[in-house]
Amino acid sequence: MNTQLLLLVMAALLGAVGCATLKGGAAGDYERGNASASQFAKDGETCAKQAEADQKQFGVGGEHDPTHSTYNRMFDACMRASGYTRKQEP
Secondary structure, three states: OOHHHHHHHHHHHHHHHHHHOOOOOOHHHEEOOOOOHHHHHHHHHHHHHHHHHHHHHHOOOHHHOOOOHHHHHHHHHHHHHOOOEEOOOO
């Protein structure tokens, strides 16, 4: 097999696996701070609904976007606007 073709196939496979492991944003990725558990959950639900609507309207690939990039950006912006900060990744 041609070496260049093999490298191309391997790169495509790694890219597909990497993208498949990305997930949409979740409230559990943010620090609750002084907010009550119920308020935090409510804000998370509100941001998820807003992010879903944004993805349907503007998302590249919509629900078929394996990176959830449009959803993640809107969810993050909404949570930050609500006063929450992202947890530090280990």
